[in-house]
Amino acid sequence: MTDRHPALDELRQWRVTIPKGRMVYDESDTPKAFYRVESGCVSLLVHSEDGHRQILAFCLPGDTFGLDLAGARATAAEATTASVLTRFPLAVLTDGGLNARTMTGLVAAATDMNVSLSMHLRGLGHVLAEDRLMWFLDWLADRQSVSRHGGLVQPPMSRRDIADFLGLAQETLSRTFARLEVQGLLRVSDIRRLILRPRRPTNSDNPFRQAA
Amino acid sequence: MTDRHPALDELRQWRVTIPKGRMVYDESDTPKAFYRVESGCVSLLVHSEDGHRQILAFCLPGDTFGLDLAGARATAAEATTASVLTRFPLAVLTDGGLNARTMTGLVAAATDMNVSLSMHLRGLGHVLAEDRLMWFLDWLADRQSVSRHGGLVQPPMSRRDIADFLGLAQETLSRTFARLEVQGLLRVSDIRRLILRPRRPTNSDNPFRQAA
DNA sequence: CGGCGATTTGAATTACATCAATCTAGGTGG
DNA sequence: CCACCTAGATTGATGTAATTCAAATCGCCG
Numbered sequence: 268m269t270d271r272h273p274a275l276d277e278l279r280q281w282r283v284t285i286p287k288g289r290m291v292y293d294e295s296d297t298p299k300a301f302y303r304v305e306s307g308c309v310s311l312l313v314h315s316e317d318g319h320r321q322i323l324a325f326c327l328p329g330d331t332f333g334l335d336l337a338g339a340r341a342t343a344a345e346a347t348t349a350s351v352l353t354r355f356p357l358a359v360l361t362d363g364g365l366n367a368r369t370m371t372g373l374v375a376a377a378t379d380m381n382v383s384l385s386m387h388l389r390g391l392g393h394v395l396a397e398d399r400l401m402w403f404l405d406w407l408a409d410r411q412s413v414s415r416h417g418g419l420v421q422p423p424m425s426r427r428d429i430a431d432f433l434g435l436a437q438e439t440l441s442r443t444f445a446r447l448e449v450q451g452l453l454r455v456s457d458i459r460r461l462i463l464r465p466r467r468p469t470n471s472d473n474p475f476r477q478a479a
Numbered sequence: 480m481t482d483r484h485p486a487l488d489e490l491r492q493w494r495v496t497i498p499k500g501r502m503v504y505d506e507s508d509t510p511k512a513f514y515r516v517e518s519g520c521v522s523l524l525v526h527s528e529d530g531h532r533q534i535l536a537f538c539l540p541g542d543t544f545g546l547d548l549a550g551a552r553a554t555a556a557e558a559t560t561a562s563v564l565t566r567f568p569l570a571v572l573t574d575g576g577l578n579a580r581t582m583t584g585l586v587a588a589a590t591d592m593n594v595s596l597s598m599h600l601r602g603l604g605h606v607l608a609e610d611r612l613m614w615f616l617d618w619l620a621d622r623q624s625v626s627r628h629g630g631l632v633q634p635p636m637s638r639r640d641i642a643d644f645l646g647l648a649q650e651t652l653s654r655t656f657a658r659l660e661v662q663g664l665l666r667v668s669d670i671r672r673l674i675l676r677p678r679r680p681t682n683s684d685n686p687f688r689q690a691a
Numbered sequence: 692c693g694g695c696g697a698t699t700t701g702a703a704t705t706a707c708a709t710c711a712a713t714c715t716a717g718g719t720g721g
Numbered sequence: 722c723c724a725c726c727t728a729g730a731t732t733g734a735t736g737t738a739a740t741t742c743a744a745a746t747c748g749c750c751g
Contacts, residue, residue, distance in 0.1 A: 307720055313601050321596055321604035336590045341597050360586065363579045370582035377589035378548045384596035385535055385553050389525050391603055392533035392646060394708075396739070426698065434604060436534055436740055458698080458748085606740080608707075638730060648708050653731055670730080672715085 271329050271379070273373030275303065278355050278365075285309075285352060291344040292333065298340055300354045301333040301376075307350025308423040311342045312431070320434040324383050325424060331376040336360070347424045349403050391434055396443040399433045401452065408463055418463035419456075426458075483541050483591070486584030487515065489616035490567050490577075497521075497564060503547065503556040510552055512566045513545040513588075519562025520635040523554045524643070534644040536595050537636060539622050543588040548572070559636045603646055608655045611645045613664065620675055631668075638670075 270276070282305070285291060291302065294313060302309070309326040323342055326332045333344060334357075359365060360373070390402040408420050422429065432442040447453040454462040495512070497503060503514065506525060514521070522555060535554055538544045546569075571577060572585070590633040602614040611659045634641065641653040645676070659665040666674040 313597075313604070315601075315604065319604055319606075324599045334586070334590060335593075336587050341594055342541055353532065357592075360583055365579060365582070367575045367577065370577075370579070370586070373586050374546070374589055375548050375583070376571065377586055377593065378546060378553075380593050381547075381589065382549065382553055384593065384600065385523075385525075387600060388535045388596065388603070389527075389533055390529060392525070392531055394531075394738095396645075431581065437698075438700085438741080442739090445621070445699085450737055460499075606706090649730075650709080650732085651707055654707095657731085 269424065272331065272372040272375050274368045275331070275355065275376065277369050280353050280355050283352050283354050285346040285350045287346055287349045289346050291346065291352070291370070292340055294343045295306055296340045297338065298333065298335040298357055300356045301335070302333060302344075302355070303331045303353040304328050305351040305353055307352075308347040309344055309350055309352070310347045310424070310428060310432075311344050313342050320431045322428060323432070324387060325428075325432065327423075329382055330383070331379060334373065334377050340368070347428060387432075394434055396433075396439050398446060399435065400429075400440065400443050400447065403429065403433055404453070404461065404463060413463075418465055420461045420463055421459055422461065482632040484543065486580045487543070487567065487588065489581050490571055492565050492567050495564050495566050497558040497562045499558055499561045501558050503558065503564070504552055506552055506555045508552045509550065510545065510547040510569055512568045513543060513547070514556075514567070515543045515565040516540050517563040517565055519564075520559040521556055521558050521562055521564070522559045522636070522640060522644075525554050532643045533646070534640060536592070536599060537640075537644065539635075542595070542687050543591060546585065546589050546592065549613070556565070559640060599644075606612075606648055608651050609659060611647065612641075612652065612655050612659065615641065615645055616673065616675060625675075630677055632673045632675055633671055634673065635671070 283302075283309070291309060292298070304326050306328055306343045309330075309332060310322045311324045311326065311332060312320060312322045314320055324332070325347065326344075333340075335341065338358075346375055385466055386406065390399060393399045404420060407422060408418070411420060413419055415478070424432075426444075427437055433440065435443070444453070444455060448455055452464050456462055495514075497519070504510070504519060518540055521542075521544060522534045523536040523538065523544060524532060524534045526532055536544070537559065537580050538556075547551075547553065548569075577585075598618065600631065602611060602618070605611045605614055616632060619634060620630070622630060626630055636644075638652055638656075639649050642649045647655070656665070656667060660667055664676050666676075668674055
């Protein structure tokens, strides 16, 4: 899981440790490297001129991000929690001398991000805040492989981050959490420890996310 | 513009013509090829079990789509207007024998889609329907290079498609068009011919979208 | 223990979705 | 060529869910 694209290991690389809140890169920076999350959580986000904050993706262990070929970053990347990353200089792409397997790994890393962004767009398709939040929690549960571990989910990010990810006001998110708890879909053991009620067995083992 | 990644031309390929409304591929299909739009418009979309339709991306001439490495398509692709596509079999990725330039082109095509999806997520960050619609129209104007051509924009897609792209009800979209026209931001010459009021010159020539 | 940011709660407002009906345009066939 | 038909688009009325502003509470860190 943490090494979804082992072909990348052949690239020049090194570990970097990012403290919570630190930016990995900023919007409009010139891309110099891409990264793989080893531990922690990094969010890709943009700031509108009107102060609005929108998180495009949460990158969890195993995810690759920052593989941008344009002249400037379209998003910023910020450590949501203290994180350890593997840094791959982008220069390898122009240097040449890469074997086919590695190049395929790069394409795979890029398309993985596509899948992630597509899922997000799909999640925002939900009109009701409750549906959006449940969708998010299901996603997180899948990523943390807690489908059958008693439903304990531990969001590594703040409520504000979740709100900015789901396109909701913080207050709305807070109220939605409360409403889901009343409905018995969820129990907030701690602000970062949630217990999901087991989902109905229908397509619990979805064939499409198996090899993801 | 239509040949943003000329390296791909070295791949095995052929032209296909898709009539309006025809699916290029469906959700959960096994990916066999990826495509470049030569003319027309293709939308990438998903259908929720509750009947909700969400368009993730409009692919216009020059855009590449369908470069999926997973075992199944995450989205469907449907011709919004009659379209001509170039079809590239995905087998080339496993066959090997690709030169570095072509592989880089593939990575570039994949990251282009990332940019497109990111822009969309950013657009959905707008809370007000008016802002979302203006963002969409600005995007379309950019893609049609009409910044300085008198502001004529010709959306190739229906109102329903725009609504499903922006996550709005069709009725809301219709009312929002009307409201923008009242405010003088827009004139609806014809349902598929809009005239945008020139934007304030502030960052009209944004350095970041120069080389797209 | 104190303080500041994060989160929650409350009240009022507003924008959007929904349901329903009307209107328009494009296409077909007589 | 025109009447008809249907899908797409608009308009209206109404309910509701989310935003906003404001204040209280919680919780972490020093």
